[in-house]
Amino acid sequence: MLRRPATVAATTLSAAALVLTMALATQAGADTTPTSAAPGAGPEGVAPEMFAALQRDLRLTPAQAHARLEVDEHASRVQQVLAATLGEGYGGTWVADGGAAVAVGVTRADDAARVRALGAVPVPVTYGEDALDGAVDRLNRRAAAAPPTVVGWYADLPGNSVVLLARDGGIPAARAFAAAAGVPAGAVRVQASTEKPRPYADVIGGNAYYTGSSRCSVGFSVDGGFVTAGHCGRTGARTSQPGGTVRGSTFPGRDYAWVQVDAGNTPRGLVNDYRGGTVPVAGSVEAAVGAAVCRSGSTTGWRCGTIQQKNASVTYPEGTVTGLTRSNACAEPGDSGGSWISGNQAQGVTSGGSGNCTSGGTMYFQPVNAILAAYGLTLVTAGGPGPTPTPTSTGNPPGGTTWQVGTGYAAGATVTYAGVSYRCLQGHTAQPGWEPPNVPALWQRV
Incomplete structure (x- = not known):
């Protein structure tokens, strides 16, 4: 059985994450309150106003904000690919180590290689994301019976548990509520809370x-x-x-x-x-x-x-x-x-x-x-909708293909698949089921 999640140590970070960690560390002593953000100071596609607000509220230098946005984009791509390909073994994706690394929970040790192939850190967990969401759904179905001292509940991916928030000495009642809903005791964590949401x-x-x-x-x-x-x-x-x-x-x-x-x-x-x-x-x-x-x-x-x-x-x-x-x-x-x-x-x-x-x-x-x-609505965008994952295939590569399983691709690399050209968006090592037309988080048709 895989152990419960452990803290992702710096020694387990991918090379990319280590570079980001060092970048953040070198800025640790700097003034983290920006006086102003020059127009265009942020990454392409990110409004200067948002870039400035990130620095202000997360107390980041411009360099740290750039690094953080790169990690966040990396996490989104990893999440899209692995949520669609790992099935019940997928334990969720999260940004770890203060924004320096991308972590992925895995319930099966054999899936760790796929996580590393995307430059992320595999973390052994007991419960998959689907299992945690299923536990939340069971609580949701009994919401009308929730004790008045229970403020709410959620699936905690890094903690690999379902957290119930309780106030005014309501921790025992919260545990009883979770047990009555059929949530395994090992998956439950009750946390004292002073929240009064409205x-x-x-x-x-x-x-x-x-x-x-x-x-x-x-x-x-x-x-x-x-x-x-x-x-x-x-x-x-x-x-x-x-x-x-x-x-x-x-x-x-x-x-x-x-x-x-x-x-x-x-x-x-x-x-x-x-x-x-x-x-x-x-x-x-x-x-x-x-x-x-x-x-x-x-x-x-x-x-x-x-x-x-x-x-x-x-x-x-x-x-x-x-x-x-x-x-x-x-x-x-x-x-x-x-x-x-x-x-x-x-x-x-x-x-x-x-x-x-x-x-x-x-x-x-x-x-x-x-x-x-x-x-059934369609979002109105200024620059076109973002990528949507599509079903994967593990069939043999067709003719007119240079893409190959096991090959490491850097961002910007180009390949052909079934006679169509694609540009790599996220550095990774190709895995079965990650064919370019099936993982738009990794490949863009050109």
């Missing part, structure tokens, strides 16, 4: 809109309208500025909605940066746990943090909401429904949380891909 309703995120006298925010534009938080308005409600109609809304249970705008309103793939400009949205590729993420809202502007956990459930006074992502990027009332973005990829819309931007806190956002799937 939805941030009277808000503006990207741009303001109104439902009656209530003010909320546009999350992301979709064909024909925009998505936002479900607690901002019920199905059939009319909106103003822009005018439209709420065509679908769910809250509690989930916290999402979409508004079809009236003729004359033009949805655009942009997010208000509250500095007189906009940030382009290029797609909705899901970021990994530990990745940096930024949030836009009218009360507190641009704020950044990291993705802490996914598939989190939280109990508001109105009821339990499931399938959220948990973050330490601060927010306050007036920020609800606003946009969450990692690099140039849309992540979700603000649901609610605890704390504020003075003392800090915990925030939750509803993943945008779940909203798009629920209503």
Whole structure:
């Protein structure tokens, strides 16, 4: 049996991660509060405003912010490939060692080589990500029976467990709740919490809109309208500025909605940066746990943090909401429904949380891909949608192919497969099932 997850030590990092670690270390003594970010100082595709906010809120130098964004992009690509190819042996992907490395949980020792082939660190775990998500689903189905002292629960990938948050001496009740839901005791960790989450309703995120006298925010534009938080308005409600109609809304249970705008309103793939400009949205590729993420809202502007956990459930006074992502990027009332973005990829819309931007806190956002799937919507982008994983194949390479299993490819390398040319996006060692047309996280058709 594989052991429970251990801390990823510096000696186990891939060569690429070690380089990033050294880069971060050399900057440790530097002033981490940028005075300003010159236009274009960030990587290509990342808005200067977001690059500056990352430095401010994660306390990074420009060099450290560059390195962190490279690791986050690496984690997203690793996550796309391995989630589709490792099956039940996949234990999730997360950014480790303070943003210097990419770690992947594996329940089978034989899968470690595939992880290393992508430049990531394999971590032996007991439970696969699907098993942890299944445990969260069992808790979700019994949400109405949750003790009042249980604030919420989520799947903790680095900890390889399901965490229940309990307050006011509610730890025994939380354990009993998990046992009654059929969650294995070995997979449960109960954590004391002082959170008092609530939805941030009277808000503006990207741009303001109104439902009656209530003010909320546009999350992301979709064909024909925009998505936002479900607690901002019920199905059939009319909106103003822009005018439209709420065509679908769910809250509690989930916290999402979409508004079809009236003729004359033009949805655009942009997010208000509250500095007189906009940030382009290029797609909705899901970021990994530990990745940096930024949030836009009218009360507190641009704020950044990291993705802490996914598939989190939280109990508001109105009821339990499931399938959220948990973050330490601060927010306050007036920020609800606003946009969450990692690099140039849309992540979700603000649901609610605890704390504020003075003392800090915990925030939750509803993943945008779940909203798009629920209503069959298409995200409006400024530069085209991000890659979507496709089913893999392990068949023999066809004619007109230079790509080969076992070959190490550097970013920028070109190959042909079935007579079509591809450019390598992420350095890796080719594995069966990672043929160029099947893993757009690794290869781009040219």
